[in-house]
Amino acid sequence: MKHAVDSGTTESIQxxxxAITCDLTPAERLPPMSLxxxxxxxxxxxxxxxxxxxHRSSPHHGRxxxxxxxxxxxxxxxxxKVARGAYRMQEIALEYEVLKLLHGTEIPVPKPLVHVQNRPLGFLLMEHAAGRSATDVLREAGSRDDRNRIAVAVGSMLSTLHHLPVGTVSWQECVDGQLLWAERHLQEKVMSRAEFRAKGITGDPVKELERLRATCPEPGVVAVLHGDFRPKNVLLDGERITSVLDWSFTDLGDPWYDLATMFGxxxxxxxQVFLNAYGLEAVDHERLAWFRSLSVYLAV
Incomplete structure (x- = not known):
């Protein structure tokens, strides 16, 4: 039986x-094919x-x-999970700490078992989570009702995540931190111009980031963010979510950041079904578009 969320747990998320103090280099962003x-x-x-x-297998490379x-x-x-390089090792350490906080709460996550750092590699061992990717389930859904039931499940789960308690931190500090990360990623050239175009930034990424800084939304609430909340990171058994995966992008910030990711x-x-299940009636289109553009710079 799952216990209620303890108000003293997720408040420690920063x-x-x-949490991530190293810069990401272009080389570290590439999958470690030499391993x-x-x-x-x-x-x-x-x-x-x-x-x-x-027996061991490697179904895919993760970020x-x-x-x-x-x-x-x-x-x-x-x-x-095996990470290489200082930045990715810090990400995997962050994921381990977040999984420890969330395991056994209303947010189903794989049970973290051990985290090991053997530089230049980091290791995170977890229990295997049962279920099918929501990406596959949505693709195979035979009716609108089937797809709606999945949208309801993910919308409700994201709302639960965003209502977890957080520590004392301002919305502006969180968003300023995200903008700083975006600037760092630009300076380190971790994404090509073609990648920006493929993700919807058709103009100059530098000018687009300047625009984002100049048009920052009004402050809102602060929530625990998954950081990459999309169907491939949600496992299902029928309509029930069995696990939410990949917490290496966890952050604190505006809930519309995660909402914008899933919307795509x-x-x-x-x-609309997803939004209603989350607890909202209407889309804040300006806020949605702003955080969608910001996420392009951060989800790398």
Whole structure:
């Protein structure tokens, strides 16, 4: 049985600008293709929990690096995330701390088992989470009612996340921190002009960031942000969300940041259902567009 959210837990989450102190380099943004998932040496701390691993696979590369699926002789399955480089190692450390805070609450997340840093690599071992990606479920949904039920589930879950207690931090500090990260990513040239265009920034990214600074919305509420809340990071069993994955982008900030991310994956009818399930009646289009543009600079 899941316990109620403890008001003393998520209040310890800090704005990302405080948690991630290293700059991201273009090289660190690339998947670590030189790491062979089949021969990668697993840390002793990982093996102490899993026992001898009899099968491993790497279904895909994540933003932080490798994602390995491990299985032991008892057929227990685990997920191991492997990050390389100082920035990605700090992200994986942040994810570990957030998972510890959220596990067992109203937000279903994989149980974190151990976090290990063996520079230049970081490791995060978690229990394997059951369920199907909401991306696949939405693609295969045969009717509007099926798609609406999924939109209701994700909208309700995001509302629950955004109503978790937060510490004393101002909205302006959070957004200023996000804008600073955007500027750092521009300076480090971690995204090409073609990538910006593909994500909707068709003009000069420098001028667009200047525009965002000049048109910052009025301050709003501060919430715990997932930072990459989209269908691929939500697992479902039927209409029930079994797990929300990938918390390496966790931040504090305006709820419209997460809302804008999910909006891009829903059709207009699904967007309204999602919004209503979240607890809102109408879209603040200016706020939505502003945070959607900001997210292009941050979700790297």
């Amino acid at each position: 704005p990302r600008i405080r 062979d998932p089949m021969t990668l040496r697993l840390p002793a701390q990982v093996l102490a929990i899993t026992g001898p691993v009899v 932080c690096g490798l994602v390995l699926l491990l299985q032991n002789a008892s057929e227990q399955r685990f997920v191991l 994956y829903l059709d207009p009818a699904g967007q």
